[in-house]
Amino acid sequence: MNRDRSDDAGRDAEDTRLRARLRTTEEAAERIGTTLDARTTCTELSRFLCQHIGDAAAVELLPEDATAAHRPAEAPALRRVASAGLVKVLEARFPGDAPEGPASPESPEGAASPASPEGPEGGSPLLRALAEDRPVTARAVLSGGMSAQALAVPLSTQGRGHGVLLVLRAGGSFTEDETATVLHAARLAAAHLAHARRHSSVQRTAMDLQRALLAEPGRPHPNLELATRYLPSGSSALVGGDWFETVRLHYGRTLLVMGDVMGHGLDAAVDMNAYRSSLRYVASTDLPPHRVLRQLDTAVAEDESRRPATCLLARVDPARSIAAFASAGHLSPVVFGGDGTADLLQVPVGPPLGTGAGGYEQITRTLTPDDTLLMFTDGLVERRGEDIDTSLSRLSRLHLPAGADVEQVLDEVLDHLDGLHAEDDVAVLAARIRRHPEPPAPEEPAEP
Numbered sequence: 001m002n003r004d005r006s007d008d009a010g011r012d013a014e015d016t017r018l019r020a021r022l023r024t025t026e027e028a029a030e031r032i033g034t035t036l037d038a039r040t041t042c043t044e045l046s047r048f049l050c051q052h053i054g055d056a057a058a059v060e061l062l063p064e065d066a067t068a069a070h071r072p073a074e075a076p077a078l079r080r081v082a083s084a085g086l087v088k089v090l091e092a093r094f095p096g097d098a099p100e101g102p103a104s105p106e107s108p109e110g111a112a113s114p115a116s117p118e119g120p121e122g123g124s125p126l127l128r129a130l131a132e133d134r135p136v137t138a139r140a141v142l143s144g145g146m147s148a149q150a151l152a153v154p155l156s157t158q159g160r161g162h163g164v165l166l167v168l169r170a171g172g173s174f175t176e177d178e179t180a181t182v183l184h185a186a187r188l189a190a191a192h193l194a195h196a197r198r199h200s201s202v203q204r205t206a207m208d209l210q211r212a213l214l215a216e217p218g219r220p221h222p223n224l225e226l227a228t229r230y231l232p233s234g235s236s237a238l239v240g241g242d243w244f245e246t247v248r249l250h251y252g253r254t255l256l257v258m259g260d261v262m263g264h265g266l267d268a269a270v271d272m273n274a275y276r277s278s279l280r281y282v283a284s285t286d287l288p289p290h291r292v293l294r295q296l297d298t299a300v301a302e303d304e305s306r307r308p309a310t311c312l313l314a315r316v317d318p319a320r321s322i323a324a325f326a327s328a329g330h331l332s333p334v335v336f337g338g339d340g341t342a343d344l345l346q347v348p349v350g351p352p353l354g355t356g357a358g359g360y361e362q363i364t365r366t367l368t369p370d371d372t373l374l375m376f377t378d379g380l381v382e383r384r385g386e387d388i389d390t391s392l393s394r395l396s397r398l399h400l401p402a403g404a405d406v407e408q409v410l411d412e413v414l415d416h417l418d419g420l421h422a423e424d425d426v427a428v429l430a431a432r433i434r435r436h437p438e439p440p441a442p443e444e445p446a447e448p
Contacts, residue, residue: 021177024052028185033192036199042082045165045189049084053178054167055148056085056092059155059189060126061163064197078126078164089168092140092148094124125152126164133161135183142170149173151182155190162193220246220254223318223434227406231419231426233379241268241309242377242427245276247283252319255283255292256431258330258375259311262352264425271307275300275353279311289313289326290362293350297328301356308354312347312375316367318433323367326360328353331378331392336409338370340400344392369435372409379424380417406430 032044042059049057060078083090125138129152140148148170155162165186167174174182220226228244241261248254257279261272275296282295292313300306312330316323325333325345329352335343348361367373381391400412409430413419419426 017177021181024181025184027052028181028188032185032188033195036196038193038196038200039081041189041192041196042163043084045185046082046084049165049167049182049185053174053182054085054089054151054169056083056087056089056168058083058090058166059163060166061155061193062130062161064200078130081163085168086170088142089148089170092142092150092168094138094140094150125150126166128152129154130161130164135179137174140168146171151179153183153186155186155193157190157194160194162190162197165189220256220431221248221252221318223252224254224316225406225432225434227410227430229410229414229419229426229428231379231414231422233422233425241272241307242379242425243272243276244375244427244429245279247280249283249286249315251317253315253317254431255289256314256316256373256375256429257283257311258333258377258427258429259309259353260330260377260427261309262307268307271309274306275309275311288362289315289324290350290360293326293328293353293360294358297351297353297356297358297360300354306354308352310352314373314375314431316373316431316433321366321368321433322364323373324362324364326350326362328360331376331381331388333376334374334395335365335367336372336374336398336400338402340402340404342396342398342400344396367433369433371432372404372406373431374409374413374428375431376428377424377426379422379426380413380419380428382424384423406432 028048031048033041034044035041038061042061046057046059058080059082060080062078125136129136133154133156135154136152138150138152140150142148148168149172151167151174153165153167155165165182167182226246230242230244241259241263243257243259243261245257245259246254247257257276259272259275259279261268261275278299279292279296282292282299287295293311296311300309310327310329310331312325312327312333314323314325314333325347327347327349329349332345332347332349335345337343345363345365347363350360351357378388381395382388383391395413395417398413398416400409404412407430410428413428414426419428
């Protein structure tokens with residue numbers, strides 16, 4: 001009877017232990033890797049382990065372009081990106097540490113961690129774990145002589161090392177279950193780090209493509225001053241299809257273009273480039289803006305794979321001080337007068353390009369060397385949950401410094417509307433007819 005009770009108690013204890021371990025494992029899955037940001041993942045990992053396992057935890061990462069394996073002589077440049085727990089424990093030292101401190105928890109967050117001169121066989125368990133691609137346990141010494149146990153776990157996936165996790169406990173050792181939890185959390189974090197780094201690489205590639213496509217808009221006529229900006233959304237995982245273009249026409253005129261391909265990502269950027277190429281070809285025929293949109297809409301509608309896009313055209317004629325406008329589903333432009341006040345133009349809005357519906361209209365407006373034309377995509381003004389008329393009203397109420405040049409106009413608008421923190425990509429273009437100096441008056445002939 002006593003033996004049965006003892007067996008039951010043992011099974012109950014084992015069940016309790018397994019349930020506790022399962023709860024901890026589930027919590028790790030919920031708390032680690034909540035974003036696609038590598039530093040955030042490392043912070044979540046160190047805080048989780050500090051709360052459940054050790055007295056201190058730290059994560060050190062390799063550069064993103066580092067190779068998967070390092071020979072001891074290579075002295076990989078680990079960088080502390082996250083830590084949690086008792087500072088005193090984080091300052092633990094290992095036998096064989098260099099006087100200035102090896103790749104250990106002593107390195108301040110964000111600083112590069114030099115390697116121990118003794119290599120992976122020396123004092124640093126981080127370097128051994130990284131070089132051997134396996135967990136390493138070691139004894140460390142705290143200030144005052146107290147000992148601590150350290151567990152270093154490589155953060156690696158599919159043969160590629162991303163960094164090392166270090167967990168420390170003062171005056172004690174890790175149990176088998178605790179060690180298993182640390183290894184599980186490390187594998188989980190390593191998978192999220194791999195995703196974060198792939199995401200970062202794709203985003204850089206997409207951004208490089210976007211900047212390359214927008215870096216060289218066509219040359220406007222010399223009698224037109226021009227300034228442009230492209231601001232990617234800070235919260236967007238992929239680039240958008242915002243674009244601008246200038247096409248030099250005959251008789252000193254320039255066609256200004258602002259467009260926005262629907263959607264985001266590389267596909268939107270590729271479609272954006274296709275729109276730019278088609279528009280340059282159509283605009284070279286020197287048609288009025290509404291007929292340019294009509295031909296472009298017809299051409300795009302024949303390609304079912306092409307995404308729809310909005311587009312605003314402005315043909316500026318400096319010699320006559322007028323501008324002609326036509327819109328395919330795009331927001332109307334604003335003209336800032338010489339006194340800094342804004343005038344939101346009422347351009348008839350036709351359907352987006354790619355529908356094949358046509359129906360574009362043109363209006364003209366006087367544009368003098370005192371006026372600055374501002375064309376933009378919806379990311380500049382739109383706010384979540386806000387009516388577009390309210391958003392445009394905010395822009396039309398702006399009062400800019402009198403006499404500001406085109407670059408200053410863009411800076412002022414982006415600053416007042418917080419363009420750097422917009423929820424969508426922002427493309428803006430400012431243009432002004434260049435003022436030519438008046439020829440000197442002829443001198444009066446001297447009296448005889």
